[in-house]
Amino acid sequence: MLILLLATNSCASSSGTIEELWTQRAGGKKPTGTRTAPIPTNKNKPEAKRSVIPDSPLSLQPPTHSPNAPHFTPTADLPHNLPTLRNAETQVIVQSGNTLKGIARLHQVSVKQIVTANQITNPDLLQVGQVLTIPIPNTGNQAPDFKIIPDSELVYGPYSATFDIQIFINQQGGYLAKYQEDVIGKNMSGSQILERVARENSVNPRLLLAILEYQSGWVTNPSLHPNTSVSPLGFASLQANNLYQQLSLAANELNRGYYLWKINGIGIWILNDDSVLSVSPVINAGTAGIQAFFAEIDGRQDWEKAISPVGLFATYQKLFGNPFDFSFDPVLPPDLKQPDLQLPFEKGTVWAFTGGPHSAWTSGSAWAALDFAPPAENVGCLPSNAWVTAMADGLVVFSDEAVVIQDLDGDGTWQSGWSLLYMHVEGRERVQAGTFLKAGDPIGHPSCEGGVSTGTHVHITRRYNGEWISADGALPFILDGWVSSGTGSVYDGYLSKGGKTIEAYAGRSPKNEIQR
Numbered sequence: 270m271l272i273l274l275l276a277t278n279s280c281a282s283s284s285g286t287i288e289e290l291w292t293q294r295a296g297g298k299k300p301t302g303t304r305t306a307p308i309p310t311n312k313n314k315p316e317a318k319r320s321v322i323p324d325s326p327l328s329l330q331p332p333t334h335s336p337n338a339p340h341f342t343p344t345a346d347l348p349h350n351l352p353t354l355r356n357a358e359t360q361v362i363v364q365s366g367n368t369l370k371g372i373a374r375l376h377q378v379s380v381k382q383i384v385t386a387n388q389i390t391n392p393d394l395l396q397v398g399q400v401l402t403i404p405i406p407n408t409g410n411q412a413p414d415f416k417i418i419p420d421s422e423l424v425y426g427p428y429s430a431t432f433d434i435q436i437f438i439n440q441q442g443g444y445l446a447k448y449q450e451d452v453i454g455k456n457m458s459g460s461q462i463l464e465r466v467a468r469e470n471s472v473n474p475r476l477l478l479a480i481l482e483y484q485s486g487w488v489t490n491p492s493l494h495p496n497t498s499v500s501p502l503g504f505a506s507l508q509a510n511n512l513y514q515q516l517s518l519a520a521n522e523l524n525r526g527y528y529l530w531k532i533n534g535i536g537i538w539i540l541n542d543d544s545v546l547s548v549s550p551v552i553n554a555g556t557a558g559i560q561a562f563f564a565e566i567d568g569r570q571d572w573e574k575a576i577s578p579v580g581l582f583a584t585y586q587k588l589f590g591n592p593f594d595f596s597f598d599p600v601l602p603p604d605l606k607q608p609d610l611q612l613p614f615e616k617g618t619v620w621a622f623t624g625g626p627h628s629a630w631t632s633g634s635a636w637a638a639l640d641f642a643p644p645a646e647n648v649g650c651l652p653s654n655a656w657v658t659a660m661a662d663g664l665v666v667f668s669d670e671a672v673v674i675q676d677l678d679g680d681g682t683w684q685s686g687w688s689l690l691y692m693h694v695e696g697r698e699r700v701q702a703g704t705f706l707k708a709g710d711p712i713g714h715p716s717c718e719g720g721v722s723t724g725t726h727v728h729i730t731r732r733y734n735g736e737w738i739s740a741d742g743a744l745p746f747i748l749d750g751w752v753s754s755g756t757g758s759v760y761d762g763y764l765s766k767g768g769k770t771i772e773a774y775a776g777r778s779p780k781n782e783i784q785r
Contacts (some may be wrong), residue, residue, distance in 0.1 A: 270751065272649025276524055281288070287590060289443075292510075293709060295384045298574075305390075305403055312435075316560075317386075319409050322330075324625060325571060328596070329427050329428065329430045329431045329680070329682065329685060330428070330431065331428045331594060331595050331596075331597070338648065339712050343741070348550040348551050349530070349533055349550045349574055350533055350550075351533065351535070351536045351547075351550055351720060351740065352533055352534060352535070352536045352701060352776035353536075353714055354377060354405075354406045354536055354537070355376070355377075355481065356405060357401075357405065358386075358403060358404055358405060358698055359376070360400055360401065360402055360403065360625065361376070361400070361401050361402045361403055361584065362398060362399070362400055362401075362596055363396060363397055363398060363399040363400075363401065363479055364397065364416075365397050367395060368395070369383060369384070369392050369393075369395060371387040371723060372403070374571040376403045376406070377406045377536060377537045377539070378403060378404055378406050378407070379539050379543040379544075380392060380543060381543040382404050382407065382543075382545075383387055383401060383402075383403060383404070384607075385404075385567055385754045386401075386402045386404045387401050387402055388736065389743065393493055395673075395674075396508055397454075397569075398755040400483075405727060406536075406537055406545075407547040409544070409546050409547060410547070411546065411547045411549055411700060412538055412546040412548055412549050412560065412571065412576075413546065413549065413550055413576060413577065414549035414551050415556075415576065415577060415578060416552060416553055416556050416584070417555070417556045417559050417576060417581060417582050417584075417585075417592070418476065418555040418556065418559065418592040418593075419553070419592065419593055419595065419596040419597070419598060419753065420527075420553055420554050420555040420598070420599075420600050421473075421555075421595065421596055421597035421598065421600050421734070421735075422473050422475065422476055422522055422555055422592050422595050422596075423472065423473055423476060423523060423554070423555040423558045423559075424471055424472065424473060424525050424527075424600060424734065424735035424736045425467050425468065425471045425473050425474065425683040425684050425782060426473070426597055426684055426685070426734045426736070427472050427597050427682075427734055427735070428477060428597050429474060429595075429735070430682040430685055431682075432474060432475060434460045434464045434467075434474050435458075435460035435461075435464075436751055437478070438459060438460045438478075438488065439460075441488050441489045441588075441686070442453075442489070443482075443486070443488045443489045443490050443491055444485055444487045444490060444491055444493050445460075445463075445481070445487045445488050445779055446459065446460075446491075447459075447491075448462075448511060448512065448631075450462060450511050452465070452513045453670075455755065457513075457758055459487075459512065460513055462512050463477055463478065463481075463515050463516065463648075464514070465519070465670075466513065466516040466517055466520050468667070468674075469517075469520075469630055469633065470520035470521065470523075470524060470630050470631065471524075471630070471732060471735050471736070471737060472518070472523055472524060472634075473479040473521040473636070475585070475588075475595075476523070476559075476585075477516060477519065478588065478752060479585040479588055480502065480519060480562070480581060480582050480590070481501060481502065481516070482584050482588060483575070483580070483581050483584040484497070484501060484502050484503050485497035485501040485502070487501050488588065489588075489778075494759065496716075497541070499511065500514065500515060502515040502518065502519045502566075503515075504518050504519075504565075504566060504624025506518070508631055508653060517631070520631075521542070521631045521633035521634075522558075522561050522562040522565050522633060523558040523561065523562050523633070524558065524630075524631075524633035524634045524737075525558075525561055525632070526554075526557040526558035526559070526560060526562065526633075526635030527555065527558035528554075528633070528634060528635040528737070528739075529556060529557070529561075530552075530553075530554045530557035530558070531554050532739075532742075533562070535548050535557065537546055538560060538561070538564045538606075539564065540564050540567060540568055540569055540572050541564065541566055541567050541568055541572075542568030542569060543565075544568065544569040544572075548560075548568075550554055551745035553781060555744060556576075559575075559576060559581060560572075560576050563575040563576060564580075572755065583647070597734065598734070600734045600736050601733060601734065601736060601738075603673060603770070604627075605643075605733060605744060606632075606744075607687075607738075607744055607745075607746075607747055608661055608677060609657075609661065609662070610660040610661050610689075610708075610746075610747060610748050610749075611651050611660055611708050611709065611748060611749045611785065612641070612660070612748045612749045612751070612784075612785050613642065613657050613659075613660050613691065613712075613729055613748075614643065614655065614656065614657060614658055614727075614782065614785065615655075615656055615658055615709075615713075615785070616784075616785045617784065618639045618643070618655065618784060618785075619644055619782050619783070619784045620640065620643055620644065620772070620782075620783055620784065621642045621643075621777050621781050621782060621783070622639070622640075622641060622653075622728060622764055622771055622772075622773050622774070622781045622782075622783050623640045623641060623642045623773060623774065623775065623781065624639060624640025624641075624726075624728070624760050624773055625637065625639065625740070625753070625755055625756070625760050625761050625762020625763065625772075625773035626638070626639065626739065626740040626741035626746075626753065626755040626759075626760075626762045627640075627759050627760050628759075629690075629730040629732075629736055629737040630737075633738040634737050635738070635739045635742075636739050636740055636755065636759070637730045637732075637737035637738055637739055637740055638728050638729065638730045638740065639728075639729055639730075639740055639746055639748075639762075639769050639773075640691075640726050640728050640729075640760075640773075641715075641716045641726060641727055641732055641752060641783070642715070642724065642725060642726040642727075642728070642777075643655035643725065643727075645725070648714070648724060649723075649724060650717035650722065650723065650724055650725060651725060651727075652695075652714075652716070652725075653663060653695075653714050653715050654714060655715060656711045656712070656713075656714065657694055657711070657713055657714065657727045658708075658709050658710060658711055658714045659675065659706040659707065659708050659709060659710045659711075659712055659762055660675075660689055660708065660729070660748065661675070661677055661708050662677070662705075662706065662707050662708055663675040663676050663677040663678075663679075663688075663689070663705070664676045664679070664681060664701065664703070664704070664705050664706075665700050665701065665702050665704045665705075665706060665712075666681060666682065666683050666688075666702060667702055668685070668694075668699055668700055668701055668702045669673075669741050670719055671692060671693055671694055671695070671696070671704075671716065671718035671720070672690060672691070672692055672694065672719060673690070673691040673699065673712050673713065674688060674689070674690050675688060675689045675690075675691070675695050677689065683732065683735075684734070684735045685734060685735075686733065686734065687731065687732070688731070688732045688733075689729065689730070689731060689732075690729070690730045691713075691727060691728075691730075692718050692719055692727070692728035692729070692730075693715060693717060693718055693719050693720065693725075693727055693728055694713040694714070694715070694716065694718070694719075694725060694727065695713055695715070695716035695718055695720055696713075696718065697713070697714060698711075698713055698714060699713035699714075700712050701711070715727040716768055726734075731746065740753045740762070741753065741754060741755025741762060742753065748764070749766075749785055750766045750767070751764040751765065751766045751783070752764065752765050752766065759774075761772060761773055764783065771783055
């Protein structure tokens with residue numbers, strides 16, 4: 270039997286990412302190997318059935334808050350059950366691609382603890398097959414429990430849908446207002462860069478602006494401080510030496526803290542200076558995201574200031590007012606149900622289920638994505654004439670950069686209610702923004718465009734009120750009755766229907782064939 274390798278990932282991940290922490294909690298093993306996709310057979314374009322959605326009366330503005338009324342801090346979670354920490358030493362065998370920082374994060378210890386336990390002289394030099402002793406986590410003191418923002422101000426949710434990023438930035442008159450940069454071959458302004466990062470990662474643009482202002486003053490200060498020219502967010506990385514890359518790293522860390530907190534996946538903060546603090550069980554997910562971001566770039570003194578009332582909270586309040594005035598609680602209603610969705614391809618064509626639950630965007634986001642590769646005879650990033658089709662009725666509100674976003678609730682914004690994201694959609698014949706699609710209408714052709722991909726496929730995700738909805742959580746991805754589930758190992762997972770189960774597989778085989 271001929272086995273064809275298929276690509277499934279839209280974004281590369283690194284050691285110590287959310288995938289590894291998720292995997293550790295479920296006792297799974299991280300899969301290895303590259304995935305490439307074949308060329309599908311040609312198909313004629315399905316006939317599209319299009320109409321216009323009427324304007325929706327839904328208000329996307331937060332309620333007015335009286336200046337004299339007291340401020341409250343919603344998102345009042347009950348204390349979380351933090352993950353149980355190891356009570357004994359363990360050992361790991363260094364694999365290709367591992368870093369000491371990644372191993373330390375995965376096992377909830379500091380790099381310094383591993384270096385000391387193994388008498389390592391050069392932390393930047395590891396050898397494949399090297400055996401490392403991992404000490405018992407040191408909980409240290411408990412981190413502060415001050416709530417900085419509501420959950421709805423971390424995700425790109427309803428009350429940020431009507432926020433005009435460009436107008437706000439221009440009004441501030443800072444360095445950001447005149448900034449321009451080449452982003453993947455496009456000359457973009459500061460406001461365009463910030464909007465793109467917010468959309469891609471589904472992170473609130475107000476929060477990104479507040480962090481940028483707190484770190485560098487770029488929002489309100491017209492003069493550029495030399496120390497912030499290549500690292501305005503504080504990431505000292507040669508691979509992140511411009512605004513787009515710095516904002517993308519910040520958004521990824523914000524998401525990492527937010528979504529790991531939601532699955533009780535964080536017990537310890539390891540700060541940039543190797544300080545170790547136990548997480549307070551009474552913070553909310555939005556605050557966890559901010560604490561995670563500053564832990565990545567700050568030592569203890571700066572970190573404690575940044576997450577205090579005089580830190581980022583004060584900067585946010587200066588720019589936008591009290592963040593809790595923008596509370597939209599809960600982001601996910603307790604009785605939330607997925608609308609009817611169908612598989613993202615035409616009837617009668619046999620596709621391959623190549624990617625189980627994995628990151629929606631970069632490594633910090635929830636495991637909200639599934640991947641499918643079209644029919645093919647050859648492998649690689651080659652043109653496909655197969656059609657990706659709409660999973661539900663809805664308006665296309667964005668179509669560019671190999672991404673199509675479809676709003677399902679009729680208000681014309683993806684930040685409220687249900688929305689769907691289709692990734693790696695080729696520019697050729699891709700549906701235009703403003704088109705209303707019925708389920709099954711053509712969206713475009715699967716490809717390798719956008720992100721990091723080694724083969725032709727489509728990557729699909731769901732959001733509700735701007736929050737990525739995990740494909741292996743309490744609300745499984747259901748497509749034509751096929752119900753998704755995960756194994757705790759990134760990309761591994763199943764689709765089950767009527768007593769039949771297929772497994773995501775990095776190849777083409779009867780085990781992962783699926784059709785409508």
